[in-house]
Amino acid sequence: MxxxxxxxxxxxxxxxxxxxxxxxxxxxxxxxxxxxxxxxxxxxxxxxxxxxxxxxxxxxxxxxxxxxxxxxxxxxxxxxxxxxxxxxxxxxxxxxxxxxxxxxxxxxxxxxxxxxxxxxxxxxxxxxxxxxxxxxxxxxxxxxxxxxxxxxxxxxxxxxxxxxxxxxxxxxxxxxxxxxxxxxxxxxxxxxxxxxxxxxxxxxxxxxxxxxxxxxxxxxxxxxxxxxxxxxxxxxxxxxxxxxxxxxxxxxxxxxxxxxxEPNSQRLENVIVARPTLTAQKKVMSGLRSQFESKSHSKGSDGSKIPVDADLRAKSPRNSNDMELGIRVRVERSVMVDYMEESEQSSSWVK
CATH class of the missing domain: 1.20.1070 (Rhopdopsin 7-helix transmembrane proteins)
Structure with a gap:
């Protein structure tokens, strides 16, 4: 035994x-x-x-x-x-x-x-x-x-x-x-x-x-x-x-x-703009990473630079179900903005 x-x-x-x-x-x-x-x-x-x-x-x-x-x-x-x-x-x-x-x-x-x-x-x-x-x-x-x-x-x-x-x-x-x-x-x-x-x-x-x-x-x-x-x-x-x-x-x-x-300086990101998901996304990540500081610009039809936050207010339709109506996107560099179909509202993704 x-x-x-x-x-x-x-x-x-x-x-x-x-x-x-x-x-x-x-x-x-x-x-x-x-x-x-x-x-x-x-x-x-x-x-x-x-x-x-x-x-x-x-x-x-x-x-x-x-x-x-x-x-x-x-x-x-x-x-x-x-x-x-x-x-x-x-x-x-x-x-x-x-x-x-x-x-x-x-x-x-x-x-x-x-x-x-x-x-x-x-x-x-x-x-x-x-x-x-x-x-x-x-x-x-x-x-x-x-x-x-x-x-x-x-x-x-x-x-x-x-x-x-x-x-x-x-x-x-x-x-x-x-x-x-x-x-x-x-x-x-x-x-x-x-x-x-x-x-x-x-x-x-x-x-x-x-x-x-x-x-x-x-x-x-x-x-x-x-x-x-x-x-x-x-x-x-x-x-x-x-x-x-x-x-x-x-x-x-x-x-x-x-x-x-993480930002990738070697790649030009497509920023697709909408509400309310951007605010949710930013708040999810804000505890682990500080927000960007300088404004971003998009290119208008005449080639001039337009601030993204101003472009948002002009292009994005208002929705009564939006959680937050005022959105400002602040990034460190200029980016190209691609807009999807009008029937498809989209959200901003900045890396």
Missing amino acids: EALGRRVVIDSLTSEKYLRVASISVAFYDYVLTLPAEWRFYRSQSSIFHLSLACTLFILIRYISIMAIVTSNYGFFSTAYTLQTCQQYYLVAPAFKAIQTMISQAILGIRTFNIARRDRRIGIILLLLYLLSTSAEWFADMFHRTPVIDDVRHCTSGDAGKVLSTWFYYLAVLVYDIVIVTISTMHLLRYNTLSSRVEQLIRVLIYDGIGYFIVLSASNVLNLILYRTTNIYTQSAGASVGYALTWIMSQRILINIRGMT
């Missing part, structure tokens, strides 16, 4: 080793793949002392995630731990995990706040939900934690309490993700997209949110199930997978948002 139990432990450790190696490989591959995006984030900043919110969040989720993966896997793959040294180290990886989750949830919460057009009531609800969720996560992640030393001196942490509580950490994360993604998706579906470009923007935002939720929910459910078991040797088997997926999906949201709003 003892030999059978030892074999089960060895098999579980082997499976955990494969999961950890796979997650490290995927994380490293994604890190290399996103190095150009990281460079573009740095290059777009006005000063190293005045980083944008998006750039700050990108740096935090990227390098806190690396620390979480390194500390967790160092404890597992090292074979030099004693019970005394493991007691000094076993809470480091869970602490980085909680910090990583806080940053990831902040990214999702700020994104939802901007999608909701910075509505004050929505903002208060999101802030309270964030504080409640992170408090519950820290408590569940640290409560009843105990150092775990196996036969080959790997050091991990497990939940050895009479009442298992660490699984509640992943339940709190799941609840937060469900509420946040539901709020953002509902607001996105309410937008009246009259332009194919803005419709594409809304579609990408919806897919990002749903994709984030599906991928991380699968990881969280796996860890929730593992931490519901009483075998402390298998409880942390899926932790490294969670670190890698949280990192990848969170930074992808920031990269995609920046990619949709």
Whole structure:
């Protein structure tokens, strides 16, 4: 019976080793793949002392995630731990995990706040939900934690309490993700997209949110199930997978948002003008990127330059259902304006 139990432990450790190696490989591959995006984030900043919110969040989720993966896997793959040294180290990886989750949830919460057009009531609800969720996560992640030393001196942490509580950490994360993604998706579906470009923007935002939720929910459910078991040797088997997926999906949201709003000076964009979607679009992105400052001009029939905002008032028909009647488009360079059929009202898309 003892030999059978030892074999089960060895098999579980082997499976955990494969999961950890796979997650490290995927994380490293994604890190290399996103190095150009990281460079573009740095290059777009006005000063190293005045980083944008998006750039700050990108740096935090990227390098806190690396620390979480390194500390967790160092404890597992090292074979030099004693019970005394493991007691000094076993809470480091869970602490980085909680910090990583806080940053990831902040990214999702700020994104939802901007999608909701910075509505004050929505903002208060999101802030309270964030504080409640992170408090519950820290408590569940640290409560009843105990150092775990196996036969080959790997050091991990497990939940050895009479009442298992660490699984509640992943339940709190799941609840937060469900509420946040539901709020953002509902607001996105309410937008009246009259332009194919803005419709594409809304579609990408919806897919990002749903994709984030599906991928991380699968990881969280796996860890929730593992931490519901009483075998402390298998409880942390899926932790490294969670670190890698949280990192990848969170930074992808920031990269995609920046990619949709990044100016491209080498390409002349067609700006299709209408209401009310422009205001919605600008408010969605305004928290992560500042608005342009100088006015844009379009070319009239005689070749003269006409301010776009004046041209809007002249060309766009008024609609009693418009959410906002006054629109001013401000960009940093002159652009060509293409008008669609009169029967088709369109919206402005400025990159």
